[in-house]
Amino acid sequence: MAISSIFVVSDSTDVLTELCAGARSLANRVTAVVFSDEAGANALAGCGADSLFFCPTADAAPEDYASAIADEVKKESSAIVIVYNSIRGRQIAGKIGVYLDTAVLSSINEAEAADDKLFFRRVVYGGTAQRKEYFTKPYGVVTVGSGIFECNATGQTAASISPLTAAPQAGVKLVSRNEKTEGTVNLVAAKRIVDVGRGLAAEEDLAMCRSLAEALGGEVGCSRPVAENNKWMPKSSYLGITGVQVKPELLIALGVSGQVQHIGGINKSKVIVAINKDKAAPIFKNADFGLVGDMYKIVPALIEKL
Ligand SMILES: Cc1cc2nc3c(=O)[nH]c(=O)nc-3n(C[C@H](O)[C@H](O)[C@H](O)COP(=O)(O)OP(=O)(O)OC[C@H]3O[C@@H](n4cnc5c(N)ncnc54)[C@H](O)[C@@H]3O)c2cc1C
Known part of the structure; x- marks a missing residue:
């Protein structure tokens, strides 16, 4: 009711x-x-x-x-x-x-x-x-x-x-406002997301993930350690219960183990494809399609196919 x-x-x-x-x-x-x-x-x-x-x-x-x-x-x-x-x-x-x-x-x-x-x-x-x-x-x-x-x-x-008729009550006075220079990505609106985890060995390899996202017409998100610990991506890009919660049509998780805190941000995706070299990784329990293997071999092949 x-x-x-x-x-x-x-x-x-x-x-x-x-x-x-x-x-x-x-x-x-x-x-x-x-x-x-x-x-x-x-x-x-x-x-x-x-x-x-x-x-x-x-x-x-x-x-x-x-x-x-x-x-x-x-x-x-x-x-x-x-x-x-x-x-x-x-x-x-x-x-x-x-x-x-x-x-x-x-x-x-x-x-x-x-x-x-x-x-x-x-x-x-x-x-x-x-x-x-x-x-x-x-x-x-x-x-x-x-x-x-x-x-x-x-x-x-x-x-x-x-x-609203009542006057606003200010507690602080704005002194200045500077635009953020870091590129912002609207993950919430993205229909396709490439979700990068700690399986990524080096920051420069993000280029490979971005190429996949580009081939799909999508955006790149990541797990918390990629943003918070490695600082390879902005904090606004990490998905999960303490990060961004997304609902794309397609999410491809690359080297993401699938811990519950991360899953809480992606489990409303329509289709989840997981690529992980560990066949026991929990991400496979939440994925619609799973590929057990090295993302460094699978992703370039996927990009070529796309
Ligand atoms: C209170 C709290 C809140 C949290 N909130 C969040 C949150 O909002 N979002 C979040 O993401 N995390 C959050 N975390 C952290 C979370 O618990 C995990 O630590 C984190 O999600 C793990 O990230 P990961 O999967 O990238 O890394 P890992 O768990 O280290 O997994 C890396 C995976 O990559 C695979 N791999 C390695 N090399 C390759 C390769 N070459 N090819 C394919 N696969 C490969 C491995 O098999 C492994 O499964 C939170 C933790 C706490 C305690």
Whole structure:
């Protein structure tokens, strides 16, 4: 049974439709809150929400609107606030939780409506267990990453698009903003991903993985040690429960052992192909197709074939 009202708060427009589709499957009424000017909000009218609030960020940070968002939520007798699980989103979620005098459940990976309640599941203990929880207060705040909900566009167009009337409350003053020079990759939107693990022997061999991704028209992601320990790829590229959660049509895992923390970020992929020289590697339990062998022999052959 659906609950009455969900607010979707997202500092990324890329995931808004997906979060609204998820909210729509759980609640009768969906209200979206975006951080943009009026023109930007108008362009998001078809995101799947019944109504849309926009918060201009020319002179304010998204989290400065937490109190104003909470005021809007309090107009409902009960509601759940779904916040996109970005770094900024987690800050916003914490502040909204305070203003609503309720708890925040972070990084949920499943939501289910039953008996007039919303139950949430999330991975705990480093990926070895799952908790199922619900809010005992009228309001609750959860953070949700991409790839958790089905991204089906609902066809719903927002009946009203309006600015949040309460003024933003700034806790800090922005001094300057410098663009990141490191290339950014949108793994969440990628339809095909080459997922590189510690089976890669040297940083320069990434070129081979990039060639495979190019031949597939896809992007390159990696396991945490490749980004965090080797520092061969940006931290924003690693997949897993503490990294990016993806849902491509095809994911090719190269030299990835398949530890539970990594699997948590890729297991919603439509098709997983694993290439690993160890036939007992756990990745094969999660793969649709497995190739036991040396990636240094298989990948060049694959590129040639493609
Ligand atoms: C709290 C916590 C959170 C974590 N979160 C994440 C997370 O979000 N994402 C994440 O990725 N990890 C995470 N980890 C780390 C995770 O537990 C694993 O250590 C990590 O995923 C292993 O990465 P890997 O598979 O690349 O490396 P390894 O486990 O070292 O596996 C390398 C694999 O490559 C294979 N191989 C070697 N050479 C070749 C070759 N030439 N051809 C083919 N195969 C080859 C080997 O057989 C092996 O299976 C987390 C850990 C903790 C404790």
